[in-house]
Amino acid sequence: MERSEAENFLYREARLLNTGKNREWQKLFTSDAIYWVPANDPDADPEEHVSYIYDDMDLLEERLGRLESDYCWAQQPPSSTLHQISNVEVENDTDEEVTLRSNVLIYEYRNNVQRRFYPLQTFPAFCEHRLRKEGDEWKIAFKKVALLNCDGEIHDLTFLI
Amino acid sequence: MNAPGGSKRNYADLARTGHTHVSLYTSPEVYQDELERIFYRSWIYVAHDSEIPNPGDYKTTFIGEIPVLVTRDQNDKINVMINRCMHRGSTVCNSESGNKDKFVCPYHGWEYGPDGELITIGLPRGYNDGEVDQEKLGLVHAAKVDSYRGIIFASLYEAPDITLDEKLGNIKEVIDLYMNLSPTGKIIVGKSGVYKHPYDGNWKIQTEGSVEGYHAIFTHHTALDVMARKMGGHLKGLTNSGLHGYDTGHGNNVLEIYKLSDEEVHQRWPKDYVEMLREAHGETAAMDALRSRFNMVIFPNFAILEYQFRVIRPLSATETEVRLYHTLLDGVPKEVNLRRIRDHEFFYGQASFGGPDDYSIFARMQEGYKAGEVPWVHLNRGVESETVDEKGNRMGDLTQETQQRAPYYEYRRLMAGVE
Numbered sequence: 001m002e003r004s005e006a007e008n009f010l011y012r013e014a015r016l017l018n019t020g021k022n023r024e025w026q027k028l029f030t031s032d033a034i035y036w037v038p039a040n041d042p043d044a045d046p047e048e049h050v051s052y053i054y055d056d057m058d059l060l061e062e063r064l065g066r067l068e069s070d071y072c073w074a075q076q077p078p079s080s081t082l083h084q085i086s087n088v089e090v091e092n093d094t095d096e097e098v099t100l101r102s103n104v105l106i107y108e109y110r111n112n113v114q115r116r117f118y119p120l121q122t123f124p125a126f127c128e129h130r131l132r133k134e135g136d137e138w139k140i141a142f143k144k145v146a147l148l149n150c151d152g153e154i155h156d157l158t159f160l161i
Numbered sequence: 162m163n164a165p166g167g168s169k170r171n172y173a174d175l176a177r178t179g180h181t182h183v184s185l186y187t188s189p190e191v192y193q194d195e196l197e198r199i200f201y202r203s204w205i206y207v208a209h210d211s212e213i214p215n216p217g218d219y220k221t222t223f224i225g226e227i228p229v230l231v232t233r234d235q236n237d238k239i240n241v242m243i244n245r246c247m248h249r250g251s252t253v254c255n256s257e258s259g260n261k262d263k264f265v266c267p268y269h270g271w272e273y274g275p276d277g278e279l280i281t282i283g284l285p286r287g288y289n290d291g292e293v294d295q296e297k298l299g300l301v302h303a304a305k306v307d308s309y310r311g312i313i314f315a316s317l318y319e320a321p322d323i324t325l326d327e328k329l330g331n332i333k334e335v336i337d338l339y340m341n342l343s344p345t346g347k348i349i350v351g352k353s354g355v356y357k358h359p360y361d362g363n364w365k366i367q368t369e370g371s372v373e374g375y376h377a378i379f380t381h382h383t384a385l386d387v388m389a390r391k392m393g394g395h396l397k398g399l400t401n402s403g404l405h406g407y408d409t410g411h412g413n414n415v416l417e418i419y420k421l422s423d424e425e426v427h428q429r430w431p432k433d434y435v436e437m438l439r440e441a442h443g444e445t446a447a448m449d450a451l452r453s454r455f456n457m458v459i460f461p462n463f464a465i466l467e468y469q470f471r472v473i474r475p476l477s478a479t480e481t482e483v484r485l486y487h488t489l490l491d492g493v494p495k496e497v498n499l500r501r502i503r504d505h506e507f508f509y510g511q512a513s514f515g516g517p518d519d520y521s522i523f524a525r526m527q528e529g530y531k532a533g534e535v536p537w538v539h540l541n542r543g544v545e546s547e548t549v550d551e552k553g554n555r556m557g558d559l560t561q562e563t564q565q566r567a568p569y570y571e572y573r574r575l576m577a578g579v580e
Contacts, residue, residue, distance in 0.1 A: 037512060039354050047495075050354030050487045050502050052512040059507075062387045066514055071382035074517035153357045153482060156520070157512035 001098045001131075001138075006090050009131070009138060010102055014083035017160050022064050025160070030132055030139045035060055037161050042126070042146035052150070052157050072158070079159035082107040085127075098138070100129040104145070108159055123161070124148040167194045172576035176569045179541030179562075186363040186530045186538070192478035199461050199575050200225030201317045204328045206463035206472060207231050207241055209350035209486075210311035212258065217275055220258040223474050224317045228252055230264070230300070231313065234276040239308070241315040242277045242300040253300070264300075273300050309333060310340050311347070312463075323411065331409040331552050335457050339465055341450035343490040344441035350470050351486035353502060356510045358483045360520040362527035364461075364475040365568070367483055370519055371464040371471060372416035372456050372564040374406055375542065380522060384507075384514040406564035408555035412460025412571030414564035418467070421452040434497050460568045468505035479527055485509050485516075540565050 016025040029035070037053040038044060046054050055063060066072050087103040106123040130142035145161050147154075168190045175182035175191075185191055205224050208231045212220050219232040221244055228244040230253070244252045246266040253264040253273055263280060264273045270283025277300035282293065303315035307325035314325055321328070329336070340346045360367070370376075378385065404417040421429060430451060438447035458464045464471040470486040487505050489498050508515035530538075543561025550556045557563030574580050 039356065039506075039510065044354075047499055047502070048353060050356070050506045050510065052506070052510055054503070054506060062391075062514070066383040066387075069383050069386075072518070073380065074521040076521070151357075153359045154511045155359060156517050157510075158517045161512070 001090050001093055003088055003090055006098070006100045007085070007088050010085045010088060010100065010127075010129070013140075014085055014104075017083055018081055022067065022160060026060065026064060028140050029057060029060070029143075030134060030141045031057055033057055033139075033141050033143070036142070036144045037157070038144070038146055038150055040151045042144075042150055052147075053161070067158075067160075074156055074158040077110045079108050079110055081109075081159055096133045097141075098131050100127075100131065102127045102129070106161060121155075123157075125161070167197055170194070173573050173579045176572045176576065178566055178569060179544045180537045180539060181365075181569060183530050183533055183536055183538060186365060186527065187478055187533065189478045192363075192475070194576060196225040196475070199572070200475070201227070202319050203321050203461075203575055204305075204307075204314040204316055204323075204325055205461070206312065206459060207315050208239075208313045209348070209470065210239075210308070210313065211347070211349045212351055213239070215260065217260040217262055218258070219254065219261060219264075219275065221252075221254055221256065222472075224303075224315065225475060227317065229303070229315075229317075230254055232275040232277075234274070236276070238276065239306060239313055240276055241303040241306045241313070243303075243317075245301070246271055246273075247279065247298040247300065248282070277302060310336050312336070328411050329413065329459070330411060331407075331554055332413045332415065332457060332459065335409070335415050335455060336465070338450045338453050338455075341438070341442050341446055343492055344437045345492045346441075347491035349489040349491060351488075353489050353498070354487040354505075356485040356516075358485065358511060358516070358520065359476070360481055360483065360523045361479065362481060362523040363479060363530075364473050364481045366523045366526055367471075367473050367481060368458055368461060368464075368568055369540070369565045370523065371458050371466070372406065372414055374404075374416050374559040374564070375562065376519075376522075380518050381515050383518075387507075387514060404559040406557050406559060406561060407550070408563055408567035408570070410554070410567075412568040413458060414460075414567035415455050415457045416564050417559060418454040418456060420454075423448060423452075426451045431494060431496060434494055437493065458564070458568070460571050466509075468501050469509065540569075 013025065013028055035053060035055040036046060036051060039050055039052045067075060084105040085102050089101045091099040091101060104125050104127050106125065108121040108123065110118045125148060126146045128144040129140055131138040132141040175185055207222055207229065208220055213231060213233045216233055216235045216237060219230055221228060221230055223229060230242050230244040232240045234240055244254055246253050248271050249268055251266050251268045253266050272280045274280050279295045279298045303317050305316040305320040307314055309325060309329055340348065404420065407415045409415060426448060427435065435451065438451065454467050456464060456466045462473045468487060470488060472484045474482045476482055506513060511517060540562045543557040543563060547555055547557045547563050555563050570580050
């Protein structure tokens with residue numbers, strides 16, 4: 001995969017996240033995919049260490065359902081995000097599978113908070129995408145987002161990362 | 162045991178049974194009184210044995226706002242000491258945990274052993290005779306340190322007027338139930354992850370919120386919806402009767418979340434795990450541990466929930482940090498701990514389906530408390546129907562507020578000298 005193709009893929013994913021098209025974003029994943037945001041240590045084994053997010057596609061479906069419900073109090077008002085992608089590298093390139101490494105700077109903001117000047121939050125992170133070819137399309141079989149402050153004090157990560 | 166100075170507020174009147182005054186959640190002066198009278202002079206959770214298993218191991222933490230160092234020294238003794246060089250006051254350690262044979266102050270090279278003893282000072286010949294007494298300049302130890310089932314508590318400036326055994330009282334048997342989830346009776350705290358969660362609210366909101374039986378079906382609608390579909394029947398207890406909240410004394414309290422039947426225990430846990438506990442603890446003790454889920458608060462800064470040790474650190478009258486230390490059970494099949502990891506991250510943590518809703522509401526409560534002339538916060542649900550069980554615990558229904566009222570008896574005792 002050429003780097004330009006990898007960039008196009010990641011830019012499109014970011015655009016779906018940043019324009020609230022969560023269900024189209026969900027379709028980027030394979031049915032056996034894992035969506036992982038580690039806690040404390042980005043290299044910890046997720047079977048021996050808790051994560052912020054360790055979703056199979058069943059749990060991701062529930063996560064999206066929660067975000068769409070009227071009862072997700074932590075998302076009232078909802079977050080808007082801007083995912084800024086850079087440092088894209090292509091690894092382990094075969095016809096069927098490819099690993100993409102990138103940096104992402106996620107800006108998160110909430111409009112219309114009655115009571116506070118909600119700070120514009122920034123979450124820099126190292127990303128790893130493992131893509132797999134399904135038919136003519138590349139799909140995400142594994143997405144890992146290692147936040148730079150994954151061991152830090154964090155208020156809230158209830159938006160899509 | 163009252164601290165010198167402080168405000169002249171009538172805390173017996175501000176912390177009534179069933180009503181707490183809004184100033185307890187907002188006033189910087191009240192907060193200072195709480196630090197001096199509660200956090201620095203009564204039993205405060207600092208660590209679990211499993212965090213410092215070997216000689217030389219240490220962790221840093223806080224008692225109130227004061228940085229402390231918890232060490233296991235070469236004699237296997239646990240030390241809780243103020244993390245402050247005796248010379249000019251710099252902390253002598255600024256990492257969260259590790260293993261050291263000495264703690265070196267970065268400013269002038271004063272070196273302390275894991276037992277707090279001052280071993281050497283930098284450029285000693287600059288001192289004349291009598292100017293520095295090395296034997297008296299070790300790190301300052303907490304006045305009292307004691308532990309139960311590996312759970313280490315300390316009282317910083319003065320020995321409390323009650324022993325740890327008296328402080329824990331009836332809640333010890335609930336701690337025992339938790340430890341009995343391991344065949345060896347041991348747990349490993351924090352190695353499998355810590356969520357570090359600040360919120361914009363007074364620390365007592367989390368103390369009360371750790372045993373909130375009333376809010377679940379309103380606040381946690383989305384989580385309960387998933388749990389009911391994915392995890393099955395044991396959640397019916399959240400809305401049915403027969404579950405209780407308890408005030409076990411000295412501010413400590415317990416909220417039952419569910420109690421499984423024998424059949425439900427077998428549905429929930431793998432056979433080899435159940436057998437393992439039966440062999441280790443006997444039939445009754447094993448099944449009691451497996452069937453019971455509860456949240457418990459050990460006032461003021463500590464709670465144990467199904468998968469976690471929860472530690473509350475006050476930052477100011479209106480800011481708090483909560484750490485959720487995941488617990489692993491020693492000696493169990495890997496799949497049991499793996500499930501405890503997945504279940505924990507489902508409900509707790511900043512991206513989970515439960516906890517973030519609570520913390521967003523805590524900030525909204527604190528916002529409402531700015532109306533200082535709306536004086537009372539209501540915690541009086543079920544106060545009239547409260548009973549006392551055969552063990553002497555105050556007892557109410559799950560969704561009533563017996564367990565959240567419990568801290569305020571001890572609060573009055575420590576803050577005002579009256580119950």
